[in-house]
Amino acid sequence: MLSVSFDEIIAKLNAGKLYDFPGGVHPEDKKLLTSQAEIQTVSLPEKLIIPIRQHVGTEGRLAISVGDRVKKGQPLTRSSHPFAIPVHAPTSGKVTEIGPHVTAHPSGLNEQAITIIPDGHDEWTSLTPLSDYTAHSSEKVVEALCDAGISGMGGAGFPTHIKASGTKKIEFMVINGVECEPYITADDRLMREHAWQVRQGTDVLAHLIKPQVIIIAIEDNKPEALKAMQIACQDSADIRVVSVPTKYPAGGEKQLIQVLTGREVPRDGLPADIGVLMFNVGTCYAIADAIFQGKPLVERVVTVTGEAVEKPCNVWALIGTPVNHLLKEAGYNPTKQAQPQVVMGGPMMGFTLNDADVPVVKITNCLLVPASGELIDEDNERPCIRCSACADACPASLLPQQLFWHAKAHEYDKAQEYNLFDCIECGACAYVCPSEIPLVHYYRQAKSSIRQQRDEKARAEKARERFEARKARLEREKIEREEKHRRAKEARENKTPAGSSKDKVAAALARAKAKRAGKEENNTEQDQSATQTDKQAKVAAAVARAKAKKAGGQQSDSKDNQDRSDNVADEKKQQVAAAVARAKAKKTQRDSKSAPDKNSAASEENSSAQSENRATDEVSTQSAEDSKKQRVAAAVARAKAKKAQRDSKSAPDKSSPSGIAKR
Amino acid sequence: MSLTVALIAIGLLALIFGLVLGYASIKFKVEGDPLVDQIDEILPQTQCGQCGYPGCRPYAEAIANGDEINKCPPGGEATIKQLADLMGVEAKPLDAAHGEEDEKKVAFIREDECIGCTKCIQACPVDAILGAAKHMHTVITDECTGCDLCVDPCPVDCIDMVPVSPTTTSWTWDFDKTPKGDIPIKMVS
Ligand code: SF4
Ligand code: SF4
Ligand code: SF4
Ligand code: SF4
Numbered sequence: 001m002l003s004v005s006f007d008e009i010i011a012k013l014n015a016g017k018l019y020d021f022p023g024g025v026h027p028e029d030k031k032l033l034t035s036q037a038e039i040q041t042v043s044l045p046e047k048l049i050i051p052i053r054q055h056v057g058t059e060g061r062l063a064i065s066v067g068d069r070v071k072k073g074q075p076l077t078r079s080s081h082p083f084a085i086p087v088h089a090p091t092s093g094k095v096t097e098i099g100p101h102v103t104a105h106p107s108g109l110n111e112q113a114i115t116i117i118p119d120g121h122d123e124w125t126s127l128t129p130l131s132d133y134t135a136h137s138s139e140k141v142v143e144a145l146c147d148a149g150i151s152g153m154g155g156a157g158f159p160t161h162i163k164a165s166g167t168k169k170i171e172f173m174v175i176n177g178v179e180c181e182p183y184i185t186a187d188d189r190l191m192r193e194h195a196w197q198v199r200q201g202t203d204v205l206a207h208l209i210k211p212q213v214i215i216i217a218i219e220d221n222k223p224e225a226l227k228a229m230q231i232a233c234q235d236s237a238d239i240r241v242v243s244v245p246t247k248y249p250a251g252g253e254k255q256l257i258q259v260l261t262g263r264e265v266p267r268d269g270l271p272a273d274i275g276v277l278m279f280n281v282g283t284c285y286a287i288a289d290a291i292f293q294g295k296p297l298v299e300r301v302v303t304v305t306g307e308a309v310e311k312p313c314n315v316w317a318l319i320g321t322p323v324n325h326l327l328k329e330a331g332y333n334p335t336k337q338a339q340p341q342v343v344m345g346g347p348m349m350g351f352t353l354n355d356a357d358v359p360v361v362k363i364t365n366c367l368l369v370p371a372s373g374e375l376i377d378e379d380n381e382r383p384c385i386r387c388s389a390c391a392d393a394c395p396a397s398l399l400p401q402q403l404f405w406h407a408k409a410h411e412y413d414k415a416q417e418y419n420l421f422d423c424i425e426c427g428a429c430a431y432v433c434p435s436e437i438p439l440v441h442y443y444r445q446a447k448s449s450i451r452q453q454r455d456e457k458a459r460a461e462k463a464r465e466r467f468e469a470r471k472a473r474l475e476r477e478k479i480e481r482e483e484k485h486r487r488a489k490e491a492r493e494n495k496t497p498a499g500s501s502k503d504k505v506a507a508a509l510a511r512a513k514a515k516r517a518g519k520e521e522n523n524t525e526q527d528q529s530a531t532q533t534d535k536q537a538k539v540a541a542a543v544a545r546a547k548a549k550k551a552g553g554q555q556s557d558s559k560d561n562q563d564r565s566d567n568v569a570d571e572k573k574q575q576v577a578a579a580v581a582r583a584k585a586k587k588t589q590r591d592s593k594s595a596p597d598k599n600s601a602a603s604e605e606n607s608s609a610q611s612e613n614r615a616t617d618e619v620s621t622q623s624a625e626d627s628k629k630q631r632v633a634a635a636v637a638r639a640k641a642k643k644a645q646r647d648s649k650s651a652p653d654k655s656s657p658s659g660i661a662k663r
Numbered sequence: 664m665s666l667t668v669a670l671i672a673i674g675l676l677a678l679i680f681g682l683v684l685g686y687a688s689i690k691f692k693v694e695g696d697p698l699v700d701q702i703d704e705i706l707p708q709t710q711c712g713q714c715g716y717p718g719c720r721p722y723a724e725a726i727a728n729g730d731e732i733n734k735c736p737p738g739g740e741a742t743i744k745q746l747a748d749l750m751g752v753e754a755k756p757l758d759a760a761h762g763e764e765d766e767k768k769v770a771f772i773r774e775d776e777c778i779g780c781t782k783c784i785q786a787c788p789v790d791a792i793l794g795a796a797k798h799m800h801t802v803i804t805d806e807c808t809g810c811d812l813c814v815d816p817c818p819v820d821c822i823d824m825v826p827v828s829p830t831t832t833s834w835t836w837d838f839d840k841t842p843k844g845d846i847p848i849k850m851v852s
Binding site for chain 2: 103105106107109111441444445448449452455456459460461462463464466467469470
């Protein structure tokens with residue numbers, strides 16, 4: 001599709017007209033539950049749990065340890081990695097734990113998190129505002145944003161400083177205040193109460209990005225917010241506050257861009273590729289906090305709503321506040337729910353929590369506590385009737401029923417042919433589906449499985465490379481060894497004076513080698529007589545032995561040497577054998593403790609360990625060849641004992657099913 | 664006379680077409696992925712040798728020469744299915760003689776018990792173990808394929824195979840493996 005030109009878009013905006021995106025739905029918005037009350041502050045929770053990773057990208061390194069006292073706003077992690085942004089202490093207190101804790105993720109799995117017990121003083125660390133940001137280089141401002149831990153507060157939590165430091169030319173900077181999902185009013189209240197600060201954050205971003213036009217987009221079901229933003233921005237000719245028709249999901253990044261500019265974000269592309277950047281109003285607010293007051297991102301507005309809370313409201317929640325604390329503040333009434341259910345995020349794109357101890361994170365905009373019957377959540381999936389209602393509703397012009405079909409059958413190639421990865425998981429299709437198929441769930445499953453397969457493929461590829469590199473290395477070493485042998489042999493053969501210069505060089509080399517070897521042997525002799533147990537002597541002896549071996553039988557005078565070094569080597573062997581025996585004894589103990597019926601195997605092993613000891617004792621007194629044989633025999637015996645033990649362990653399990661089968 | 668002309672003409676035509684086809688077959692030769700490469704691509708590259716061959720590629724060569732496709736336990740059913748598709752044969756269950764499909768594991772060395780004998784390094788097919796003689800050894804978890812080959816050579820039995828627990832990034836929306844939680848989506852209106 002041809003991109004719509006800048007002038008065309010401006011003309012249309014001037015005329016007060018907008019484009020549209022395909023599909024979309026109109027769910028009941030239920031925003032009145034919370035939109036009329038001011039944002040409230042809540043009491044300090046008993047503990048705060050701050051997951052180290054709160055955004056896409058990698059986590060930083062810990063900058064504190066358990067037991068440390070931290071002040072509010074103190075960074076808890078730091079990193080030089082561009083995709084890692086720090087998290088900060090949300091209040092002053094003591095770090096009591098760093099470890100896995102259930103995190104704000106649909107899986108309900110644990111992630112590394114820092115637990116802080118507040119001391120109640122809420123004491124700020126020293127802050128360094130950058131109020132005169134226009135006087136500083138943009139690098140400095142971007143760095144300040146990164147240090148303040150600011151990531152997108154609307155969607156996936158993309159680090160803001162990366163978005164703001166792109167090099168592509170930006171025509172439109174869009175501030176997203178659409179908030180199209182039902183129930184949620186956090187951005188609405190923020191714009192109404194803090195319009196000026198949102199404007200300030202917008203100015204900072206405009207300074208960094210230098211767009212031609214700034215558009216603040218607000219859905220037309222929020223007239224007060226629209227008004228407030230218009231007043232806050234009336235002195236700036238560059239900023240347009242635009243009212244967007246209410247339709248879910250108009251707040252989706254791609255959809256909003258399409259509504260405002262008529263341009264479509266290319267597949268595998270970014271909005272910046274078509275000259276657009278988008279930020280959430282909450283992010284703008286946080287940016288203003290960071291630049292003008294130096295405050296890092298430690299709190300955000302969260303809508304606590306649903307019919308199962310007595311006082312639905314918007315609250316300023318510290319990052320890390322456990323969900324149950326906010327529920328308590330809002331008057332959670334468990335009698336209204338058949339079974340406890342809390343949804344993090346809105347009803348369309350949120351996920352049900354499995355633990356009320358989950359902390360609020362930077363992207364948590366809503367906690368929805370529905371009364372029974374408020375949302376349909378029982379499993380009532382029926383077969384697809386091919387009504388194509390989902391295709392009509394899909395804002396990405398996909399064919400949800402085909403995607404569903406292939407995702408369910410695990411035909412991921414075909415699902416990808418139907419552009420599975422263009423799906424924004426908005427849930428519009430599932431909302432209209434008369435068969436109540438949880439379509440998005442199937443898409444998410446398919447997407448994550450495909451991603452995992454890709455990862456596995458990459459890992460397999462890496463393993464292959466390493467395997468081949470290793471093979472090549474072994475091959476190379478072998479050739480080198482052979483080459484050395486050959487050269488040594490040649491040197492020996494050419495010991496008689498030869499005419500060619502090459503032979504001379506070889507002879508010289510051989511002489512030098514012989515000299516060095518001789519010296520070392522002398523050294524070792526002295527060392528050995530001085531201290532038999534000396535470690536260095538052992539190493540030297542080993543070297544000497546290797547050399548002697550290499551030199552072959554032709555140096556008969558080194559026999560004494562060889563014997564002695566073998567003695568030393570045997571000593572070492574004995575040590576190892578002793579360690580083995582110790583480990584075995586340990587294991588036997590463990591085994592006999594845990595399973596009395598395994599005793600026979602254990603005792604067998606015991607005896608083998610003893611005999612091994614005996615073997616190693618003998619080894620030291622015997623000649624080198626014999627000892628080698630013995631060692632091999634001992635190793636074989638050991639392996640056999642090991643195997644016997646294993647067999648006896650698994651035998652009873654194995655025999656019983658086969659007995660059944662025979663019957 | 665006309666017969667000779669016809670014969671010559673047809674002979675000439677045959678010659679020309681023959682030349683053209685011969686040229687085309689050289690010039691436009693399709694660099695088809697050799698079968699062994701394609702099979703190797705599917706195999707999991709664990710290099711564990713459970714198939715009875717010294718690595719994945721030798722097994723790929725064996726399959727190309729007609730060996731069974733169900734001898735790779737780490738790959739499991741998924742690999743067998745893919746191989747069946749590629750080879751155009753019937754997929755069959757994993758040959759139990761070579762082992763069972765197991766959850767993914769990586770090696771872990773109990774480091775204070777390691778005596779530094781370097782035996783495990785020599786056994787590891789992908790050089791995933793770091794260490795030097797008489798020094799503590801450790802496994803580079805990211806590179807370990809979980810092939811199990813380092814466990815037996817260790818004289819002091821200090822290597823364990825530990826299962827890889829799922830993380831939030833590797834989780835595939837499988838609620839059987841975690842407590843419940845799903846999108847509500849459908850609203851009563
Ligand atoms: S969830 Fe995906 S398929 Fe369904 S309507 Fe939204 S974009 Fe379309
Ligand atoms: S809306 Fe539901 S029933 Fe209708 S075609 Fe789509 S998936 Fe099938
Ligand atoms: S570390 Fe052990 S289990 Fe891992 S790849 Fe190497 S030999 Fe196999
Ligand atoms: S085989 Fe065992 S003892 Fe030897 S280096 Fe490896 S881990 Fe250490």
